[in-house]
Amino acid sequence: xxxxxxxRGPGRVNLIGEHTDYNDGLALPFAIDRGVxxxxxxxxxxxxxxxALDLGEEDAFALExxxxxxxxxAFVRGTVAELRAAGxxxxxxxxxxxxxxxxxxxxxxxxxxxAALCLALIEDDxxxxxxxxxxxxxxxxxxxxxxxxxxxxxxxxxxxEGRALRIDFRDLAMDAVPLxxxxxxxxxxxxxxxxxHAGGGYNERRAECAAACEALGISSLRxxxxxxxxxxxxxxRVRHVLSENARVDAMAEALAAGDLERAGALLDASHAxxxxxxxxxxxxxxxxxxxxxxxxxxxxxMVGGGFGGxxxxxxxxxxxxxxxxxxxxxxxxxxxx
Ligand code: GLA
Numbered sequence: 001x002x003x004x005x006x007x008r009g010p011g012r013v014n015l016i017g018e019h020t021d022y023n024d025g026l027a028l029p030f031a032i033d034r035g036v037x038x039x040x041x042x043x044x045x046x047x048x049x050x051x052a053l054d055l056g057e058e059d060a061f062a063l064e065x066x067x068x069x070x071x072x073x074a075f076v077r078g079t080v081a082e083l084r085a086a087g088x089x090x091x092x093x094x095x096x097x098x099x100x101x102x103x104x105x106x107x108x109x110x111x112x113x114x115a116a117l118c119l120a121l122i123e124d125d126x127x128x129x130x131x132x133x134x135x136x137x138x139x140x141x142x143x144x145x146x147x148x149x150x151x152x153x154x155x156x157x158x159x160x161e162g163r164a165l166r167i168d169f170r171d172l173a174m175d176a177v178p179l180x181x182x183x184x185x186x187x188x189x190x191x192x193x194x195x196x197h198a199g200g201g202y203n204e205r206r207a208e209c210a211a212a213c214e215a216l217g218i219s220s221l222r223x224x225x226x227x228x229x230x231x232x233x234x235x236x237r238v239r240h241v242l243s244e245n246a247r248v249d250a251m252a253e254a255l256a257a258g259d260l261e262r263a264g265a266l267l268d269a270s271h272a273x274x275x276x277x278x279x280x281x282x283x284x285x286x287x288x289x290x291x292x293x294x295x296x297x298x299x300x301x302m303v304g305g306g307f308g309g310x311x312x313x314x315x316x317x318x319x320x321x322x323x324x325x326x327x328x329x330x331x332x333x334x335x336x337x
Pocket of ligand 1: 017018022108148306
């Protein structure tokens with residue numbers, strides 16, 4: 001790195017297809033305008049200094065043998081370690097992190113940070129973005145301790161302005177789906193309950209899906225034909241994944257047909273399935289969904305890993321979303337500025 005590099009990683013909204021990525025299923029996310037900006041400035045020596053401006057916290061570690069760390073520091077140290085392990089040259093520098101995406105909001109501040117770090121630190125940003133997404137995912141899995149899938153990283157690194165990305169996680173095939181909403185709009189509203197993937201419900205759900213596969217004798221829930229015979233709660237987890245995959249394609253069809261009432265109904269159905277079959281909701285999220293529906297939303301659902309975070313809602317023309325709602329639309333993927 002000969003000079004200062006600034007990179008931006010966007011957050012993401014998943015229109016539909018939740019908890020399907022680690023089950024070789026389908027999802028329809030897009031990158032949003034809000035995100036994380038990372039600035040890297042060369043330093044002499046062999047250390048990285050990092051400054052999280054919004055938190056007012058600092059870190060410093062040796063490029064060669066950084067100790068593991070927790071919180072945001074795990075993302076920075078993990079990204080540097082994974083880039084080096086993949087053969088990228090990472091040079092001594094001072095990293096500054098700032099953003100407008102609240103941590104724990106369910107809009108993937110994690111993937112935004114990972115992607116911005118990668119693009120700021122690598123020598124040449126003309127890289128295979130799917131490989132970079134996998135590298136970012138290893139940061140979460142192996143350094144942060146969250147057994148998350150590839151949804152967020154692919155959305156953030158491969159998203160396209162004006163379109164959602166239909167991802168088939170079986171083969172990572174990606175198709176852009178135009179998101180033409182006319183006078184309708186999508187908004188997110190924070191539930192007030194923060195979530196943490198590295199702890200609690202998320203990893204537990206993932207383990208339940210693995211247990212269901214084992215009981216069914218299949219390697220991924222994509223191959224399941226039903227939940228028949230499984231004990232609870234595994235039967236409900238499988239039912240969610242299968243019905244959610246079907247809703248992704250139904251959503252793509254509704255969008256292609258311009259049928260936004262139907263798109264709203266699919267958001268509601270996804271939420272009900274996440275709440276009842278996947279049991280990934282919490283009271284704050286339920287209250288937020290109710291507030292959005294009361295304000296006239298055609299559909300509303302929790303977005304991201306669940307157990308807190310934000311709710312996504314689709315509003316018809318003329319309806320006014322509750323205070324605090326933020327409009328979201330597909331923006332550009334992670335990039336150098
Ligand atoms: C989080 C994870 C993703 C995905 C979603 C649920 O955002 O990071 O990999 O599993 O939850 O769809």
